[in-house]
Amino acid sequence: MGAFATLAECLNSKMVAQEQPLLVQALASIGAPAVRNRATLGGNIVYGKGDSIPALLVLEANVVLYHDGLATMPLSEWLQQKPNALLTEVEIGKWPDMTQRFWLYEKVGRRETFTASLVTVAGVAVLDNDQTIKELKLAVGGGEMVPHRLLEMEQRLIGKPLTNELLADVYQFIKQTGTLVGTPFATETYLRMVLANRIVSFVDGLRGGRGDGKTNDSL
Numbered sequence: 574m575g576a577f578a579t580l581a582e583c584l585n586s587k588m589v590a591q592e593q594p595l596l597v598q599a600l601a602s603i604g605a606p607a608v609r610n611r612a613t614l615g616g617n618i619v620y621g622k623g624d625s626i627p628a629l630l631v632l633e634a635n636v637v638l639y640h641d642g643l644a645t646m647p648l649s650e651w652l653q654q655k656p657n658a659l660l661t662e663v664e665i666g667k668w669p670d671m672t673q674r675f676w677l678y679e680k681v682g683r684r685e686t687f688t689a690s691l692v693t694v695a696g697v698a699v700l701d702n703d704q705t706i707k708e709l710k711l712a713v714g715g716g717e718m719v720p721h722r723l724l725e726m727e728q729r730l731i732g733k734p735l736t737n738e739l740l741a742d743v744y745q746f747i748k749q750t751g752t753l754v755g756t757p758f759a760t761e762t763y764l765r766m767v768l769a770n771r772i773v774s775f776v777d778g779l780r781g782g783r784g785d786g787k788t789n790d791s792l
């Protein structure tokens with residue numbers, strides 16, 4: 574996707590709607606229509622705290638940069654280095670497996686629409702036939718946080734049977750560890766509780782074949 578595409582152009586693209594429902598949900602949560610008509614995908618990323626970033630992190634997006642020539646790097650790396658370069662493209666792979674793949678995207682704000690994010694969480698999960706999690710990618714952003722993947726939490730869940738004990742363990746883990754950044758509007762403790770509730774309810778839903786969405790869901 575071109576970095577200079579507006580969020581509205583991305584949302585109006587049939588290809589994006591068909592192939593990237595998680596990204597569509599993320600982009601639709603940004604600002605109001607008037608903002609999305611002017612705001613670009615590249616600007617949302619380089620701004621550093623854009624609500625598209627957690628979604629792009631779990632989709633393992635790459636960014637294409639121009640500075641004395643073109644270079645490609647994972648978005649996760651770009652977030653660490655923030656090189657001084659023009660962002661020209663965002664590359665997102667096609668989701669290969671169209672079954673048993675679930676996703677989560679939620680922006681939690683102080684009201685339902687047109688609000689800044691307190692915490693934004695995104696996830697992609699692929700289940701094995703025996704209902705264990707084969708692949709899991711989780712990311713968090715929002716507020717003053719630099720968006721990042723929740724790698725330790727992913728490792729706690731991958732390959733394990735989805736028991737109540739595991740979910741309780743993950744809930745406690747999120748509530749006690751990791752770095753979330755509180756704001757005057759929401760303490761770190763509150764953000765942890767929101768994150769724990771959202772992730773555990775997503776993983777719990779996987780046991781019943783429910784996610785926020787499956788890749789073949791229509792929006």
Ligand SMILES: Cc1cc2nc3c(=O)[nH]c(=O)nc-3n(C[C@H](O)[C@H](O)[C@H](O)COP(=O)(O)OP(=O)(O)OC[C@H]3O[C@@H](n4cnc5c(N)ncnc54)[C@H](O)[C@@H]3O)c2cc1C
Pocket residue numbers: 576577580602603604605608611612613614615616617618619620622623624625658659660661688689690
């Ligand atoms: C009323 C309002 C509501 C908003 N709501 C949200 C929201 O809900 N969620 C959210 O995530 N954001 C929100 N924003 C913030 C912002 O408008 C969006 O993140 C938008 O996507 C930024 O894109 P832009 O093209 O306007 O970038 P700009 O604001 O013009 O640029 C942002 C930064 O990125 C740099 N930049 C832009 N494009 C590139 C590029 N291609 N390569 C290198 N550097 C670049 C600019 O120099 C600047 O430093 C909101 C803004 C307003 C005004």
